[in-house]
Amino acid sequence: MNTKNVSAVIAPASPHFVGDGFRVHNFIPGNPQLHMQRMDPFIMLDYNSKYTFPAAPEPRGVGVHPHRGFETVTIAYKGRVEHHDSAGGGGVIGEGDVQWMTAASGVLHKEHHEKEWAKTGGEFQMVQLWVNLPAKDKMSVPKYQAIENAQMLRVDADRNGYIELIAGDYKGQKGPASTFTPIHMMNAKLGKGGRASFEFPPNYTTLALVIEGDILVNQADKVAADHLALFDNKGSAFTIEATEEAVVLILSGLPIAEPIFAHGPFVMNNRDEIVQAFEDYNNGKFGYLED
Numbered sequence: 414m415n416t417k418n419v420s421a422v423i424a425p426a427s428p429h430f431v432g433d434g435f436r437v438h439n440f441i442p443g444n445p446q447l448h449m450q451r452m453d454p455f456i457m458l459d460y461n462s463k464y465t466f467p468a469a470p471e472p473r474g475v476g477v478h479p480h481r482g483f484e485t486v487t488i489a490y491k492g493r494v495e496h497h498d499s500a501g502g503g504g505v506i507g508e509g510d511v512q513w514m515t516a517a518s519g520v521l522h523k524e525h526h527e528k529e530w531a532k533t534g535g536e537f538q539m540v541q542l543w544v545n546l547p548a549k550d551k552m553s554v555p556k557y558q559a560i561e562n563a564q565m566l567r568v569d570a571d572r573n574g575y576i577e578l579i580a581g582d583y584k585g586q587k588g589p590a591s592t593f594t595p596i597h598m599m600n601a602k603l604g605k606g607g608r609a610s611f612e613f614p615p616n617y618t619t620l621a622l623v624i625e626g627d628i629l630v631n632q633a634d635k636v637a638a639d640h641l642a643l644f645d646n647k648g649s650a651f652t653i654e655a656t657e658e659a660v661v662l663i664l665s666g667l668p669i670a671e672p673i674f675a676h677g678p679f680v681m682n683n684r685d686e687i688v689q690a691f692e693d694y695n696n697g698k699f700g701y702l703e704d
């Protein structure tokens with residue numbers, strides 16, 4: 414079998430706050446080894462490692478802001494978040510759920526801790542990922558997918574555990590999320606000593622983020638909790654083994670291979686399209702959303 418090797422194991426950067434509700438370590442694109450072109454089609458990855466928020470009378474989070482040209486995917490491991498957007502999408506996601514928002518031509522949205530959860534606070538752990546859209550889909554109609562944990566397909570791992578499939582496929586099974594370009598997204602949930610094997614096309618950008626526990630990749634590379642393993646864009650098969658009970662987010666996607674021009678909340682193909690995005694935003698073309 415043609416092994417896909419780990420090219421780098423990356424430690425979490427010092428955390429910073431996004432609004433007052435998300436204390437994140439930025440992996441993509443802040444780490445020089447994880448810039449947008451290298452990580453195509455994954456253009457941003459913020460990881461809120463386990464963090465305890467105290468009770469708050471008003472939910473913490475991020476107020477109304479725009480996005481255009483890509484999708485935001487929020488994966489909740491602990492805590493509950495509430496989302497609303499100007500296209501009418503929205504809802505609450507809790508432990509194990511995923512929210513997949515296609516901003517495409519443009520939405521305004523806001524993201525907060527869920528009202529009741531905020532009143533007590535507690536342990537919070539999430540991933541926010543931005544998935545780029547190809548030029549032909551950047552100005553398509555916004556959409557929203559709430560993917561509850563119960564909808565995710567569970568496929569047995571090789572030993573002591575299972576794969577929870579969010580998007581793409583795993584060993585012939587298909588995940589519930591619809592994507593614009595080929596993307597495989599899944600959580601490997603393994604008991605101590607558990608083992609899972611994966612196979613993706615060689616050219617796909619592939620990474621593993623360890624949410625809980627410790628793993629050994631290809632029986633060689635140790636990856637600790639809150640660390641990210643980046644794979645070579647060659648070779649296709651790899652294994653992970655849990656040296657202690659583990660949860661691992663696995664992402665693999667076909668590079669879109671188009672120019673990326675990003676500015677703040679907009680990710681387009683060139684500068685003119687970014688200027689247009691600001692103009693449209695200032696002219697109220699992203700709709701309206703109450704703060």
Ligand code: MN
Nearest residue numbers: 478480485522
């Ligand atoms: Mn946002």
